[in-house]
Amino acid sequence: MKALRVYLAVIVVLSALVVAMLVSLAASSGGARRWIDDRYEVVERTGDRSTVYRSDKSASTAIRQITDRWTPAARHNDSEGWYLRYDDSIVAVTISGSSALIYVDDPATGYRRWFTHIGGRFGSYSGPAESFRGGGPGSGK
Amino acid sequence: MTGRRTALRLCRGATARCVTTLALLAAIGAVAAPGDAGATTPSIPPPLSAPRWSFASVADENELANELAEATGELDVCFGWTVTVGGSGAARSMSSTGSNFGPEQPMTRAACPNGSIELIVELIYTSESSEESDSGRWYVEVSPPLASQSGLAPTTLKNLVSQSTGMSTENLMGDNDDVALARMVLALPLLYREHLGRTTSVEVESATPETAEIDGTVDASPGSDSMRQTWPVIAVFAIGGAALGLALGWGGARLTLADSTMKGVR
Numbered sequence: 492m493k494a495l496r497v498y499l500a501v502i503v504v505l506s507a508l509v510v511a512m513l514v515s516l517a518a519s520s521g522g523a524r525r526w527i528d529d530r531y532e533v534v535e536r537t538g539d540r541s542t543v544y545r546s547d548k549s550a551s552t553a554i555r556q557i558t559d560r561w562t563p564a565a566r567h568n569d570s571e572g573w574y575l576r577y578d579d580s581i582v583a584v585t586i587s588g589s590s591a592l593i594y595v596d597d598p599a600t601g602y603r604r605w606f607t608h609i610g611g612r613f614g615s616y617s618g619p620a621e622s623f624r625g626g627g628p629g630s631g632k
Numbered sequence: 633m634t635g636r637r638t639a640l641r642l643c644r645g646a647t648a649r650c651v652t653t654l655a656l657l658a659a660i661g662a663v664a665a666p667g668d669a670g671a672t673t674p675s676i677p678p679p680l681s682a683p684r685w686s687f688a689s690v691a692d693e694n695e696l697a698n699e700l701a702e703a704t705g706e707l708d709v710c711f712g713w714t715v716t717v718g719g720s721g722a723a724r725s726m727s728s729t730g731s732n733f734g735p736e737q738p739m740t741r742a743a744c745p746n747g748s749i750e751l752i753v754e755l756i757y758t759s760e761s762s763e764e765s766d767s768g769r770w771y772v773e774v775s776p777p778l779a780s781q782s783g784l785a786p787t788t789l790k791n792l793v794s795q796s797t798g799m800s801t802e803n804l805m806g807d808n809d810d811v812a813l814a815r816m817v818l819a820l821p822l823l824y825r826e827h828l829g830r831t832t833s834v835e836v837e838s839a840t841p842e843t844a845e846i847d848g849t850v851d852a853s854p855g856s857d858s859m860r861q862t863w864p865v866i867a868v869f870a871i872g873g874a875a876l877g878l879a880l881g882w883g884g885a886r887l888t889l890a891d892s893t894m895k896g897v898r
Contacts, residue, residue: 497880497883497884498880498881498884500880501876501877501880501881501884504873504876504877504880505873505876505877508869508872508873508876509869509873511869512865512866512869521858522856522857522858523857524857549826550796550826551792551795551796551823551826554796555795555796558798561857561861562860562861564854564855564860565854566797566798567815568796568797568815568818568819568822569699569815569818569822570699570700570702570703570818570819570821570822571822572822573796573797573822576851576854577854577857578853578854578855578856578857578860579853579857581850586822586825586826588829589829598850598851598853599849599850601850602846602848602849602850603846606846606848610846610848611848613850613851614848614849614850614851615848615849615851616847616848617847617848
Protein backbone atom coordinates (compact mmCIF):
# COMPACT_ATOMS: atom_id res chain seq x y z
CA MET A 492 0.00 0.00 0.00
CA LYS A 493 2.82 2.38 0.86
CA ALA A 494 4.45 1.75 -2.50
CA LEU A 495 1.17 2.51 -4.27
CA ARG A 496 0.90 5.81 -2.40
CA VAL A 497 4.43 6.74 -3.43
CA TYR A 498 3.72 6.00 -7.08
CA LEU A 499 0.51 8.03 -6.88
CA ALA A 500 2.51 10.92 -5.42
CA VAL A 501 4.99 10.67 -8.29
CA ILE A 502 2.18 10.82 -10.83
CA VAL A 503 0.56 13.81 -9.08
CA VAL A 504 3.84 15.75 -8.90
CA LEU A 505 4.72 15.03 -12.52
CA SER A 506 1.22 16.02 -13.61
CA ALA A 507 1.56 19.29 -11.71
CA LEU A 508 4.85 19.97 -13.48
CA VAL A 509 3.31 19.29 -16.87
CA VAL A 510 0.38 21.59 -16.09
CA ALA A 511 2.76 24.34 -14.93
CA MET A 512 4.76 23.92 -18.15
CA LEU A 513 1.62 24.15 -20.29
CA VAL A 514 0.53 27.28 -18.41
CA SER A 515 3.94 28.79 -19.05
CA LEU A 516 3.67 27.97 -22.75
CA ALA A 517 0.15 29.39 -22.93
CA ALA A 518 1.32 32.62 -21.30
CA SER A 519 3.79 33.13 -24.13
CA SER A 520 1.52 32.03 -26.95
CA GLY A 521 0.93 34.23 -29.96
CA GLY A 522 4.55 35.19 -30.39
CA ALA A 523 6.13 38.56 -30.95
CA ARG A 524 3.66 39.55 -33.65
CA ARG A 525 0.61 39.40 -31.39
CA TRP A 526 2.47 41.00 -28.49
CA ILE A 527 3.42 43.99 -30.65
CA ASP A 528 -0.13 44.22 -31.96
CA ASP A 529 -1.46 44.39 -28.40
CA ARG A 530 1.00 47.03 -27.32
CA TYR A 531 1.57 49.62 -30.04
CA GLU A 532 -0.64 51.96 -32.03
CA VAL A 533 -1.45 50.81 -35.55
CA VAL A 534 -0.47 53.28 -38.28
CA GLU A 535 -1.15 51.20 -41.35
CA ARG A 536 -2.36 47.66 -41.94
CA THR A 537 -2.12 45.76 -45.22
CA GLY A 538 -4.21 42.61 -44.92
CA ASP A 539 -2.56 39.93 -42.84
CA ARG A 540 0.85 40.50 -44.36
CA SER A 541 2.02 43.82 -42.96
CA THR A 542 1.27 46.21 -40.16
CA VAL A 543 3.11 49.38 -39.24
CA TYR A 544 2.92 50.59 -35.64
CA ARG A 545 4.05 53.70 -33.86
CA SER A 546 5.66 53.77 -30.44
CA ASP A 547 5.62 57.01 -28.47
CA LYS A 548 8.91 55.91 -26.94
CA SER A 549 12.25 56.21 -28.72
CA ALA A 550 13.29 53.59 -31.26
CA SER A 551 16.05 52.23 -29.01
CA THR A 552 13.51 51.86 -26.19
CA ALA A 553 11.07 50.11 -28.51
CA ILE A 554 13.69 47.66 -29.74
CA ARG A 555 14.69 46.93 -26.17
CA GLN A 556 11.09 46.36 -25.10
CA ILE A 557 10.49 43.93 -27.94
CA THR A 558 13.71 41.96 -27.58
CA ASP A 559 13.44 41.84 -23.79
CA ARG A 560 10.03 40.19 -24.09
CA TRP A 561 10.62 38.13 -27.22
CA THR A 562 14.07 36.80 -28.01
CA PRO A 563 14.55 37.02 -31.78
CA ALA A 564 15.92 34.09 -33.76
CA ALA A 565 18.28 36.55 -35.47
CA ARG A 566 18.89 40.27 -35.30
CA HIS A 567 20.74 42.91 -37.24
CA ASN A 568 21.14 46.65 -37.34
CA ASP A 569 22.75 49.17 -39.64
CA SER A 570 22.89 52.96 -39.49
CA GLU A 571 19.22 53.23 -40.44
CA GLY A 572 17.36 50.77 -38.26
CA TRP A 573 17.09 47.57 -36.26
CA TYR A 574 15.83 44.31 -37.78
CA LEU A 575 14.57 41.20 -35.99
CA ARG A 576 13.67 37.74 -37.31
CA TYR A 577 10.85 35.86 -35.60
CA ASP A 578 8.95 32.69 -36.40
CA ASP A 579 6.26 34.22 -38.62
CA SER A 580 7.52 37.75 -39.08
CA ILE A 581 10.32 40.17 -39.73
CA VAL A 582 10.21 43.18 -37.43
CA ALA A 583 12.00 46.43 -38.23
CA VAL A 584 12.26 49.46 -35.98
CA THR A 585 13.17 52.85 -37.41
CA ILE A 586 13.46 56.31 -35.93
CA SER A 587 10.60 58.69 -36.55
CA GLY A 588 11.45 61.95 -34.86
CA SER A 589 11.36 61.32 -31.14
CA SER A 590 9.25 58.21 -31.59
CA ALA A 591 9.61 54.95 -33.51
CA LEU A 592 7.96 53.16 -36.37
CA ILE A 593 7.68 49.41 -35.96
CA TYR A 594 7.16 47.36 -39.12
CA VAL A 595 5.82 43.85 -38.72
CA ASP A 596 5.69 41.88 -41.96
CA ASP A 597 5.32 38.25 -42.86
CA PRO A 598 8.80 36.89 -43.68
CA ALA A 599 8.52 37.16 -47.48
CA THR A 600 7.14 40.71 -47.41
CA GLY A 601 9.61 41.82 -44.76
CA TYR A 602 12.54 40.37 -46.66
CA ARG A 603 11.40 42.23 -49.76
CA ARG A 604 10.82 45.51 -47.91
CA TRP A 605 14.17 45.47 -46.12
CA PHE A 606 16.19 43.53 -48.68
CA THR A 607 18.89 46.19 -49.02
CA HIS A 608 19.41 46.00 -45.25
CA ILE A 609 18.98 42.31 -44.43
CA GLY A 610 19.65 40.59 -47.75
CA GLY A 611 22.03 37.71 -47.08
CA ARG A 612 21.45 37.86 -43.35
CA PHE A 613 17.91 36.56 -42.83
CA GLY A 614 17.94 34.67 -46.11
CA SER A 615 19.83 34.14 -49.32
CA TYR A 616 21.30 36.86 -51.46
CA SER A 617 22.76 36.68 -54.92
CA GLY A 618 24.29 39.91 -56.06
CA PRO A 619 25.82 40.44 -59.47
CA ALA A 620 29.37 40.17 -58.18
CA GLU A 621 29.08 37.66 -55.41
CA SER A 622 26.92 34.97 -53.97
CA PHE A 623 26.91 34.23 -50.30
CA ARG A 624 24.68 33.48 -47.40
CA GLY A 625 25.06 35.49 -44.29
CA GLY A 626 24.22 34.28 -40.83
CA GLY A 627 20.70 32.99 -40.81
CA PRO A 628 18.25 32.44 -37.99
CA GLY A 629 19.84 30.87 -35.01
CA SER A 630 23.22 32.34 -35.69
CA GLY A 631 22.61 34.97 -33.08
CA LYS A 632 23.49 37.89 -35.20
CA MET B 633 30.19 41.06 -42.95
CA THR B 634 30.65 37.60 -44.21
CA GLY B 635 31.46 35.69 -41.07
CA ARG B 636 34.80 34.37 -42.13
CA ARG B 637 37.77 33.82 -39.89
CA THR B 638 39.16 37.14 -38.77
CA ALA B 639 42.38 38.41 -37.36
CA LEU B 640 40.81 38.67 -33.93
CA ARG B 641 39.98 35.00 -34.00
CA LEU B 642 43.48 34.07 -34.99
CA CYS B 643 44.61 35.69 -31.76
CA ARG B 644 42.89 33.20 -29.51
CA GLY B 645 45.29 30.74 -28.02
CA ALA B 646 49.00 31.15 -27.87
CA THR B 647 50.18 34.72 -27.73
CA ALA B 648 53.26 34.02 -29.79
CA ARG B 649 51.10 32.70 -32.62
CA CYS B 650 48.80 35.69 -32.25
CA VAL B 651 51.55 38.26 -32.47
CA THR B 652 53.19 36.48 -35.40
CA THR B 653 49.90 36.24 -37.25
CA LEU B 654 48.99 39.83 -36.66
CA ALA B 655 52.40 41.04 -37.71
CA LEU B 656 52.05 38.98 -40.89
CA LEU B 657 48.59 40.41 -41.53
CA ALA B 658 49.89 43.91 -40.94
CA ALA B 659 52.70 43.36 -43.41
CA ILE B 660 50.34 41.89 -46.01
CA GLY B 661 47.90 44.75 -45.46
CA ALA B 662 50.62 47.34 -45.88
CA VAL B 663 51.75 45.78 -49.15
CA ALA B 664 48.38 44.80 -50.57
CA ALA B 665 46.18 47.78 -49.92
CA PRO B 666 48.03 51.06 -49.85
CA GLY B 667 45.57 52.54 -52.33
CA ASP B 668 42.53 51.75 -50.21
CA ALA B 669 43.93 53.53 -47.21
CA GLY B 670 44.42 56.83 -48.90
CA ALA B 671 41.60 56.72 -51.39
CA THR B 672 39.12 58.89 -49.51
CA THR B 673 41.06 61.55 -47.68
CA PRO B 674 44.77 61.41 -48.41
CA SER B 675 45.38 64.52 -46.33
CA ILE B 676 44.78 62.68 -43.06
CA PRO B 677 47.85 60.86 -41.79
CA PRO B 678 47.30 57.45 -40.23
CA PRO B 679 48.43 57.04 -36.62
CA LEU B 680 51.34 54.66 -36.47
CA SER B 681 51.63 54.00 -32.76
CA ALA B 682 50.86 50.33 -33.31
CA PRO B 683 51.18 47.92 -36.23
CA ARG B 684 48.07 47.83 -38.37
CA TRP B 685 45.77 44.98 -39.23
CA SER B 686 42.21 44.69 -40.41
CA PHE B 687 39.40 43.37 -38.26
CA ALA B 688 37.62 42.25 -41.41
CA SER B 689 38.23 42.01 -45.14
CA VAL B 690 39.07 45.17 -47.05
CA ALA B 691 35.66 44.96 -48.73
CA ASP B 692 33.83 44.70 -45.40
CA GLU B 693 35.79 47.57 -43.88
CA ASN B 694 35.13 49.68 -46.96
CA GLU B 695 31.44 48.87 -46.73
CA LEU B 696 31.39 49.91 -43.09
CA ALA B 697 33.30 53.11 -43.80
CA ASN B 698 30.98 53.96 -46.68
CA GLU B 699 27.94 53.58 -44.49
CA LEU B 700 29.54 55.82 -41.89
CA ALA B 701 30.36 58.35 -44.61
CA GLU B 702 26.69 58.47 -45.61
CA ALA B 703 25.73 59.08 -41.99
CA THR B 704 28.38 61.80 -41.66
CA GLY B 705 27.04 63.47 -44.78
CA GLU B 706 23.64 63.63 -43.18
CA LEU B 707 24.55 64.38 -39.57
CA ASP B 708 27.73 66.49 -39.95
CA VAL B 709 29.49 64.45 -37.29
CA CYS B 710 32.35 61.98 -37.74
CA PHE B 711 32.04 58.32 -36.76
CA GLY B 712 34.77 55.74 -36.39
CA TRP B 713 36.31 52.80 -34.58
CA THR B 714 39.58 51.72 -33.03
CA VAL B 715 40.28 48.15 -32.00
CA THR B 716 43.46 47.35 -30.12
CA VAL B 717 44.54 43.78 -29.55
CA GLY B 718 47.27 42.92 -27.11
CA GLY B 719 48.46 39.82 -25.37
CA SER B 720 50.46 38.83 -22.36
CA GLY B 721 54.08 38.92 -23.35
CA ALA B 722 53.35 40.70 -26.59
CA ALA B 723 55.96 43.31 -27.38
CA ARG B 724 53.53 45.52 -29.22
CA SER B 725 49.80 45.66 -29.55
CA MET B 726 48.03 45.67 -32.90
CA SER B 727 45.41 48.18 -33.81
CA SER B 728 42.70 48.60 -36.42
CA THR B 729 41.27 52.04 -37.03
CA GLY B 730 38.65 53.30 -39.40
CA SER B 731 36.12 56.03 -39.82
CA ASN B 732 33.78 57.71 -42.24
CA PHE B 733 36.95 58.77 -44.08
CA GLY B 734 37.78 55.13 -44.84
CA PRO B 735 39.52 52.09 -43.35
CA GLU B 736 42.72 53.01 -41.55
CA GLN B 737 41.66 56.65 -41.61
CA PRO B 738 41.44 58.14 -38.13
CA MET B 739 39.36 61.16 -37.21
CA THR B 740 41.04 64.44 -36.42
CA ARG B 741 39.66 67.60 -34.93
CA ALA B 742 40.51 69.51 -38.10
CA ALA B 743 38.60 67.04 -40.26
CA CYS B 744 35.67 66.87 -37.83
CA PRO B 745 34.96 70.42 -36.65
CA ASN B 746 31.55 69.43 -35.29
CA GLY B 747 32.99 66.57 -33.25
CA SER B 748 33.21 62.82 -33.53
CA ILE B 749 31.84 59.66 -31.96
CA GLU B 750 34.13 56.65 -31.82
CA LEU B 751 33.84 53.08 -30.62
CA ILE B 752 36.99 52.01 -28.78
CA VAL B 753 37.62 48.30 -28.23
CA GLU B 754 40.53 46.87 -26.26
CA LEU B 755 41.07 43.12 -26.24
CA ILE B 756 43.70 41.14 -24.36
CA TYR B 757 44.39 37.57 -25.42
CA THR B 758 46.42 35.42 -23.07
CA SER B 759 48.51 32.38 -23.87
CA GLU B 760 47.07 28.90 -23.47
CA SER B 761 49.44 28.21 -20.61
CA SER B 762 48.33 31.30 -18.72
CA GLU B 763 45.91 30.98 -15.83
CA GLU B 764 44.39 34.29 -16.76
CA SER B 765 41.55 34.29 -19.23
CA ASP B 766 41.16 36.50 -22.28
CA SER B 767 39.59 39.82 -21.47
CA GLY B 768 38.37 42.95 -23.12
CA ARG B 769 36.49 46.17 -22.73
CA TRP B 770 34.84 48.68 -24.96
CA TYR B 771 33.54 52.19 -24.62
CA VAL B 772 32.38 55.15 -26.63
CA GLU B 773 34.28 58.40 -26.97
CA VAL B 774 32.47 61.61 -27.81
CA SER B 775 34.87 64.39 -28.75
CA PRO B 776 34.45 68.10 -28.20
CA PRO B 777 32.55 70.17 -29.11
CA LEU B 778 29.93 67.48 -29.54
CA ALA B 779 30.26 66.24 -25.97
CA SER B 780 29.43 69.59 -24.42
CA GLN B 781 26.88 70.73 -26.99
CA SER B 782 24.73 67.67 -27.51
CA GLY B 783 24.44 66.55 -23.91
CA LEU B 784 25.08 63.02 -25.10
CA ALA B 785 27.11 61.28 -22.41
CA PRO B 786 29.48 58.52 -23.58
CA THR B 787 28.23 56.17 -20.87
CA THR B 788 24.63 56.70 -21.98
CA LEU B 789 25.63 56.04 -25.56
CA LYS B 790 27.47 52.89 -24.56
CA ASN B 791 24.42 51.57 -22.70
CA LEU B 792 22.20 52.34 -25.67
CA VAL B 793 24.59 50.58 -28.07
CA SER B 794 24.64 47.53 -25.85
CA GLN B 795 20.89 47.41 -25.24
CA SER B 796 19.76 48.15 -28.77
CA THR B 797 22.17 45.80 -30.54
CA GLY B 798 22.33 43.06 -27.90
CA MET B 799 26.11 43.08 -28.30
CA SER B 800 28.67 42.84 -25.51
CA THR B 801 32.36 42.26 -24.92
CA GLU B 802 31.71 38.51 -25.29
CA ASN B 803 30.46 39.09 -28.83
CA LEU B 804 33.59 41.11 -29.63
CA MET B 805 35.65 38.12 -28.54
CA GLY B 806 33.40 35.52 -30.13
CA ASP B 807 33.25 33.78 -33.49
CA ASN B 808 31.47 36.65 -35.21
CA ASP B 809 33.61 39.44 -33.78
CA ASP B 810 33.70 41.31 -37.09
CA VAL B 811 29.91 41.31 -37.31
CA ALA B 812 29.62 42.44 -33.70
CA LEU B 813 32.03 45.31 -34.23
CA ALA B 814 30.29 46.47 -37.40
CA ARG B 815 26.88 46.43 -35.75
CA MET B 816 28.12 48.34 -32.72
CA VAL B 817 29.85 50.94 -34.89
CA LEU B 818 26.78 51.39 -37.09
CA ALA B 819 24.63 51.87 -34.02
CA LEU B 820 26.54 55.10 -33.29
CA PRO B 821 25.01 57.21 -36.09
CA LEU B 822 21.68 55.48 -35.53
CA LEU B 823 21.60 56.47 -31.87
CA TYR B 824 22.97 59.93 -32.50
CA ARG B 825 20.20 60.48 -35.02
CA GLU B 826 17.71 59.32 -32.42
CA HIS B 827 19.25 61.65 -29.86
CA LEU B 828 18.76 64.57 -32.26
CA GLY B 829 15.20 63.46 -32.86
CA ARG B 830 15.96 63.35 -36.54
CA THR B 831 13.71 61.18 -38.63
CA THR B 832 15.05 58.42 -40.84
CA SER B 833 11.67 57.48 -42.25
CA VAL B 834 9.28 60.39 -42.59
CA GLU B 835 6.75 58.21 -44.32
CA VAL B 836 6.04 54.57 -43.96
CA GLU B 837 8.57 52.59 -45.98
CA SER B 838 6.89 50.76 -48.86
CA ALA B 839 7.25 47.06 -49.34
CA THR B 840 8.94 47.44 -52.72
CA PRO B 841 10.79 46.24 -54.69
CA GLU B 842 8.56 43.46 -55.89
CA THR B 843 9.65 39.88 -55.52
CA ALA B 844 11.02 39.72 -59.04
CA GLU B 845 13.40 42.58 -58.35
CA ILE B 846 15.18 41.05 -55.40
CA ASP B 847 17.58 38.22 -55.94
CA GLY B 848 17.17 36.13 -52.85
CA THR B 849 14.69 34.36 -50.62
CA VAL B 850 14.06 34.54 -46.92
CA ASP B 851 15.09 31.57 -44.78
CA ALA B 852 12.49 29.10 -43.58
CA SER B 853 10.91 29.60 -40.18
CA PRO B 854 13.47 29.63 -37.38
CA GLY B 855 11.00 27.87 -35.06
CA SER B 856 8.36 28.88 -32.58
CA ASP B 857 8.78 32.19 -30.76
CA SER B 858 7.04 30.72 -27.72
CA MET B 859 9.33 27.71 -27.62
CA ARG B 860 12.41 29.94 -27.95
CA GLN B 861 11.10 32.02 -25.09
CA THR B 862 10.13 29.20 -22.75
CA TRP B 863 12.68 26.48 -23.45
CA PRO B 864 14.69 27.30 -20.30
CA VAL B 865 11.54 26.87 -18.22
CA ILE B 866 10.69 23.65 -20.02
CA ALA B 867 14.23 22.37 -19.50
CA VAL B 868 14.03 23.12 -15.77
CA PHE B 869 10.66 21.38 -15.51
CA ALA B 870 11.87 18.38 -17.48
CA ILE B 871 15.07 17.95 -15.45
CA GLY B 872 13.28 18.63 -12.17
CA GLY B 873 10.47 16.24 -13.07
CA ALA B 874 12.87 13.51 -14.11
CA ALA B 875 14.93 13.92 -10.93
CA LEU B 876 11.81 13.88 -8.76
CA GLY B 877 10.44 10.86 -10.59
CA LEU B 878 13.69 8.97 -10.12
CA ALA B 879 13.92 9.91 -6.45
CA LEU B 880 10.34 8.94 -5.69
CA GLY B 881 10.59 5.80 -7.80
CA TRP B 882 13.71 4.76 -5.95
CA GLY B 883 11.97 5.49 -2.62
CA GLY B 884 8.95 3.44 -3.72
CA ALA B 885 11.13 0.51 -4.69
CA ARG B 886 12.82 0.59 -1.30
CA LEU B 887 9.44 0.62 0.46
CA THR B 888 8.26 -2.34 -1.64
CA LEU B 889 11.42 -4.22 -0.74
CA ALA B 890 10.89 -3.39 2.93
CA ASP B 891 7.25 -4.62 2.74
CA SER B 892 8.37 -7.90 1.17
CA THR B 893 11.04 -8.37 3.84
CA MET B 894 8.53 -7.71 6.62
CA LYS B 895 6.11 -10.25 5.12
CA GLY B 896 8.94 -12.77 4.91
CA VAL B 897 9.80 -12.21 8.57
CA ARG B 898 6.18 -12.78 9.60
